[in-house]
Amino acid sequence: MKKYNTYYYLLFVLLVMGAFASMAQNSYGFKIMGMVAFVFGLLFLTQLVYHLKNKSKVDYLIICELxxxxxxxxxxxxxxxxxHFELVELLFGLAGGLLVAVYSIKVFKLFKEIIQKNKVLAWLVFCFYAALILYILSMTVTPFLPVFSEVFGIIAFGLLVIFVVISYIKKELYYGAEKGTSVSFIAKSKDRSIVLMSLFLLFTVYMGLSKLEVLPKMYSDEFPQAYFELVNNAELGLESAKDGKLRHEEFKERYDQFLENFSKRNE
Structure with a gap:
């Protein structure tokens, strides 16, 4: 796990650079963020293949997480x-559900084990994983239950604040003969929960600051603003497919055709 930390760090830097480039109205900012998402995927795939090859230590929770x-x-x-492809929202939801199941099993096992030695640490671990699970739910239920998405996100942020405040007050905790911070104990669980939580925290901070107009919204000149509004409606589940197509898909086809005809006229 530790050997991938350098790659995670570089990807976080690129992600922030892409976000700031997009906020500065540079269209390549979104492309950087897209490539970062793909590289994250390749890293997780690499770890999955490596884990499957190591047949002596097969952990099905790790496999499902990856x-x-x-x-x-x-x-x-x-x-x-x-x-966009058909049933992508369902696939996205199933992947999110798989992660929720993995981290739920994980926190149940850890809480049961830790509470016997340190109740404060056990509840801190519970808060951390509960926040992570709610963040995942907030992200994945948007196309199906958009009303609950924001509620899950708010509760998750509240639990994360509790975790951070208590972890700051209780800087060092004992677990038997071991001594360390709550984050160091979570890191020993050998999952990718800290990486995922860091991504969610970055996203939450950006969303909060952009709503307060401290930071500008991200920019893309790839399509007109109306297209992004239609995409947003589709992701929120506010429209259904007509003749097998969503409105933003039909809009994109017509817009591409318009650009093609316009290009031909100017040749």
């Missing part, structure tokens, strides 16, 4: 490049 993360990363990358 499958879920790989699927979500690739779909997010496709979204950045406006590539």
């Amino acid at each position: 499958i879920g993360l790989f699927t979500i990363s690739i779909i997010l990358g496709l979204r950045v490049f406006y590539i």
